[in-house]
Amino acid sequence: MRYFRIFFLQLQHAIEARSLSVVWFLTSLTTPLLMLIFWSGATAAAGGRIFSWSYSNFATYYLFIALASSMLTAHIEEDVAFEDINKGNLSQYILKPFPYYTSKFLLELPWRLFQGSLAISGIVIVALFFKNLVSVTSSPIILLLAIVIAILAFILSFTFKMILGLLAFWFTEISGVMNVNEIIFSIASGTLIPLEFFPNNLRTLFEILPFSYMIYYPIIAFLGKLNTTSLLQVILMQLLWIFIFSLVYKFTWAKGRKTFTAVGL
Numbered sequence: 001m002r003y004f005r006i007f008f009l010q011l012q013h014a015i016e017a018r019s020l021s022v023v024w025f026l027t028s029l030t031t032p033l034l035m036l037i038f039w040s041g042a043t044a045a046a047g048g049r050i051f052s053w054s055y056s057n058f059a060t061y062y063l064f065i066a067l068a069s070s071m072l073t074a075h076i077e078e079d080v081a082f083e084d085i086n087k088g089n090l091s092q093y094i095l096k097p098f099p100y101y102t103s104k105f106l107l108e109l110p111w112r113l114f115q116g117s118l119a120i121s122g123i124v125i126v127a128l129f130f131k132n133l134v135s136v137t138s139s140p141i142i143l144l145l146a147i148v149i150a151i152l153a154f155i156l157s158f159t160f161k162m163i164l165g166l167l168a169f170w171f172t173e174i175s176g177v178m179n180v181n182e183i184i185f186s187i188a189s190g191t192l193i194p195l196e197f198f199p200n201n202l203r204t205l206f207e208i209l210p211f212s213y214m215i216y217y218p219i220i221a222f223l224g225k226l227n228t229t230s231l232l233q234v235i236l237m238q239l240l241w242i243f244i245f246s247l248v249y250k251f252t253w254a255k256g257r258k259t260f261t262a263v264g265l
Contacts, residue, residue, distance in 0.1 A: 032062035035192065051196065056135045057223060063123050063134060064219040065191055071116025072150060072218060074158040076108045080165025081174045085256075100253065105158060112154065137224030145231040146221035149213075152238040157214045159245040166249070169256035190216030210241040 039058040084090040127134040189211040
């Protein structure tokens with residue numbers, strides 16, 4: 001019951017601070033809209049289609065990039081690093097009777113749901129005003145698997161961002177690490193360009209790394225560009241990375257907590 005109380009209190013806070021959520025959502029639209037303008041010209045010059053991608057596919061892809069940035073991508077690392085570790089607010093979580101991971105998850109989830117609802121509303125409005133611009137799969141099975149992939153993508157992103165935030169136990173200045181991560185993430189996750197357009201060697205590398213399973217594969221799953229077998233393979237890779245990150249998180253948290261306690265003595 002107390003978990004639900006934390007969740008709903010944070011959801012209420014997110015709704016009260018809705019102007020901030022709107023600003024963050026509009027910010028997340030900047031890069032997708034710029035890339036959409038680029039691909040609009042590229043598809044027109046190529047006769048309306050580049051490989052298997054039509055302009056409708058690109059439009060849906062980049063609109064869903066904004067949705068994924070708002071709903072599936074956790075933004076908890078700065079809160080963990082700066083507010084909890086650097087400012088010492090971690091002490092209040094250590095004294096609580098439930099895990100730190102769970103506490104932060106319940107604080108982050110309402111923001112993602114609320115900002116995600118803004119993105120979904122925007123996509124629906126675009127779909128209503130611009131017929132045939134937004135195209136998603138019509139297969140119930142593929143749609144169901146795509147939803148599972150989206151849920152796992154958020155868990156994967158959240159666990160990774162928690163680890164990234166916990167690095168503040170050992171880094172005096174964590175901003176540089178976060179900036180490097182943003183650069184790598186924007187490329188390897190398919191945020192800037194769909195992975196299909198990268199050279200084969202880079203694409204193979206990105207398919208091994210976890211970032212594509214946070215953004216790229218959830219989106220192309222909804223686009224219907226993956227068959228059932230491929231979708232199940234994506235789910236297996238997500239579960240593998242979640243397992244790996246869970247082990248890394250537990251190790252990092254155990255070591256870092258001792259460091260934090262030692263500093264406080």
